[in-house]
Amino acid sequence: MDQMSFEVTYNGDIQYIKVFYSTEKTRAGKYYGEFYKKMDALASDLKRLKQELDEDCEKAAKIAKDAANKALSERFGSLRYIIDEHLWDQDIVISKILDDRKEEMLALAQKTFNNEVLLEEDGAEEYKIHLDEGGIEVDGKSVETSIMEFFDSDDYHESNEAKLEKLEKLDWFIIWSRTEAGEFRTEGGQHEGNYSSKELNMEDCLLTYRDLPLVIPSNGTDIFSNELEIHFVDETRASLEMSES
Numbered sequence: 001m002d003q004m005s006f007e008v009t010y011n012g013d014i015q016y017i018k019v020f021y022s023t024e025k026t027r028a029g030k031y032y033g034e035f036y037k038k039m040d041a042l043a044s045d046l047k048r049l050k051q052e053l054d055e056d057c058e059k060a061a062k063i064a065k066d067a068a069n070k071a072l073s074e075r076f077g078s079l080r081y082i083i084d085e086h087l088w089d090q091d092i093v094i095s096k097i098l099d100d101r102k103e104e105m106l107a108l109a110q111k112t113f114n115n116e117v118l119l120e121e122d123g124a125e126e127y128k129i130h131l132d133e134g135g136i137e138v139d140g141k142s143v144e145t146s147i148m149e150f151f152d153s154d155d156y157h158e159s160n161e162a163k164l165e166k167l168e169k170l171d172w173f174i175i176w177s178r179t180e181a182g183e184f185r186t187e188g189g190q191h192e193g194n195y196s197s198k199e200l201n202m203e204d205c206l207l208t209y210r211d212l213p214l215v216i217p218s219n220g221t222d223i224f225s226n227e228l229e230i231h232f233v234d235e236t237r238a239s240l241e242m243s244e245s
Helices: 033-076 096-112 115-120 154-168
Strands: 005-020 125-138 172-185 190-192 200-203 206-209 216-232 237-239
Touching: 005 216, 033 096, 033 172, 096 216, 125 206
Parallel strands: none
Antiparallel strands: 005 125, 005 172, 005 190, 172 216, 200 206, 216 237
């Protein structure tokens, strides 16, 4: 007698993530090695300018505040109007040249990256994760299986946070994140025997069945989020346009 077979799918979202930053390997790349070297040079200058701003901003803000109070006094009379100490913020002082360097990095990244490059360039790392609010189906029928415990687990959150913390230590990085909705099965699709929720697990932020990740689209997918961002050493970021060429 032939053994029964079945197919398990995750009906939900997968986020595909590809990160580009400077490494020995990416700098040695035949086609885009020079891009990483140029970005490193600009980022190094940006880092120096950020340090200078951090050192000078308090003094610069005091100069600006004193000058403003003096101008108000000369124009309207002594102590009629003054700058509000409680509303004054030294972060009001910015570095124009620092912003110019960020614009240069943004322009270089925008000039270099298009859809073709995003797909063909290896980048520094690439991975995918399942997102919550989906459900498990067996042969197209929903089954009562709690999967939120996987997404609520410390492992899931700590793994994602560890990746982000590692990136935030870099002088710059570009991250491409694409979210697709669909029904995702394991490689090969069919499983022998009977379905058991005990064989459902999570590894590296991906739901698995019998140790195989549920990542193969069964019937195509819908892309509803597609973002490309550059992150700078001063903890700011900017969006890049997704272009064809």
